[in-house]
Amino acid sequence: MVLMTTACGPQTMATPDAGATCSVPVKSPPNLARNGLFECGDPTLEFQSDGAAGKVERAAGRSGNGLKFTVAAGLFNNQFSSKWKLAVTEGATYCATAYVKSTAPVVTMRLYAANRTNQWKEFDLPGPVTDWARIPPSIVVDQRAQPGDEVFLMFVDEGATAGRVIEVDDLDVWVSADGRCQEAR
Numbered sequence: 001m002v003l004m005t006t007a008c009g010p011q012t013m014a015t016p017d018a019g020a021t022c023s024v025p026v027k028s029p030p031n032l033a034r035n036g037l038f039e040c041g042d043p044t045l046e047f048q049s050d051g052a053a054g055k056v057e058r059a060a061g062r063s064g065n066g067l068k069f070t071v072a073a074g075l076f077n078n079q080f081s082s083k084w085k086l087a088v089t090e091g092a093t094y095c096a097t098a099y100v101k102s103t104a105p106v107v108t109m110r111l112y113a114a115n116r117t118n119q120w121k122e123f124d125l126p127g128p129v130t131d132w133a134r135i136p137p138s139i140v141v142d143q144r145a146q147p148g149d150e151v152f153l154m155f156v157d158e159g160a161t162a163g164r165v166i167e168v169d170d171l172d173v174w175v176s177a178d179g180r181c182q183e184a185r
Contacts, residue, residue: 029183033096033153033171034084046084047168050154051077059167062099062132066169071104071157078160085150086173088113094151095140095174095181099132100125101167104157109135111173112152113145124158132169140181 034046046067047056053072058065069080086094096111107129110122121143123136145151153171157164172185 027172027174027185029174029177031172031174032086032094032151033173034082047080047082047155049077050079050081051075053077054080056080061167061169064169066099066167069155069166069168071160071162071164071166073162077162078157078164079154080156080166081154082152085114085152088145088149088151089147091144091146093142093144093176093179093181095142095176095183096153097140097170097172097185098135098153098155098168099170100129100135100155101132102127102129102157102165104128104159104161104164104166106158107135107166108154108156108158109141110154110156111141111143112154113143113149114152115150116146116148117144119143120154142176142179142181144179 049056051074053074054077055070055072057068059068060066071078094111098109100107104127107125107127108122110120112120121141123141125133125135155166155168157166174183176183
């Protein structure tokens, strides 16, 4: 069981991430990423730089709002983590995909299970990526989590070059019933 609060209730809509109303598409199993909050203009933005100087902004996404991460000089300013953490109460496999654009030569998406498992799985997408691309392109990042873990996402510019940008949209995190992450998304 996963406990999480959302500011935007799940509702169907004609296009994912339309941004015009405070709604997110209904998926089964449900999307646990707090994607709807930045779509709806929540000022907390739901992601943060792991350093003090990296910048997080709301920006135009694929078809609505997305997030824009700008790398700054200094330690950890190339890493951007979700502020939301999914509390794991039963062991499960978590799955993740997103869409990205970036000026970085490599964009890394990591799916963490922290506190007990203390592991992550990641996917590196070669860049620069000038048009929206699904990350991973045809598979998903999956991570087994145990009770007591917190699951969250991170996006990284491995080159850590100040001024580089990573844009993200259509975050999708879910629990896989069979642990294979092959659910239709």
